Amino acid sequence: MAVYNSAWPRTFIFVEKATGCGMPEAKEVTSFEELRKFRLADEGYFVITDSNRDAIIHKVNAKCIKADSFNLKVTLNEGKQGGWFWVDSIATAAHEFRAKRCKVCKPELNLVQPSTFEG
Numbered sequence: 001m002a003v004y005n006s007a008w009p010r011t012f013i014f015v016e017k018a019t020g021c022g023m024p025e026a027k028e029v030t031s032f033e034e035l036r037k038f039r040l041a042d043e044g045y046f047v048i049t050d051s052n053r054d055a056i057i058h059k060v061n062a063k064c065i066k067a068d069s070f071n072l073k074v075t076l077n078e079g080k081q082g083g084w085f086w087v088d089s090i091a092t093a094a095h096e097f098r099a100k101r102c103k104v105c106k107p108e109l110n111l112v113q114p115s116t117f118e119g
C-alpha cells in the first residue's frame with residue numbers, strides 16, 4: 001500500500017484544475033529555469049508548501065527564499081515534503097494553500113492588478 005502525505009496530492013489537483021479555468025492562477029515551479037523566469041518577470045508570489053509546517057507566501061524576489069532550499073525541496077526530495085508554487089495573488093495563495101505571509105519579506109495584502117487601470 002502506498003504511503004503518502006495527504007496535503008500534497010490535494011495541492012497538485014488544484015494546480016491541474018487551475019490551468020484550465022483562467023483565474024485564480026497557480027503553477028508549480030519544477031525547475032531552476034522556471035524559478036529564474038518568475039523572478040525576472042517580477043510578478044506574483046511564491047508559495048512554499050511544507051508537509052510539517054504552514055505554507056508561506058513570499059515575494060518572488062525576496063532574499064529570504066534561497067536557491068538551496070528550492071534545490072533540496074524540489075530536486076532532491078522530489079516534492080515529497082512540499083513544493084514551490086507561483087501564484088498570481090496573495091488571495092489565491094491564502095485561499096488555495098491556506099498560506100501565511102512571510103514575516104521577513106512581508107508581501108502586501110492589497111495587491112492591485114495592473115489590469116484594473118486598463119481601458
Ligand SMILES: [Zn+2]
Pocket residue numbers: 057058059062064065102103104105106
Ligand atoms: Zn519571505
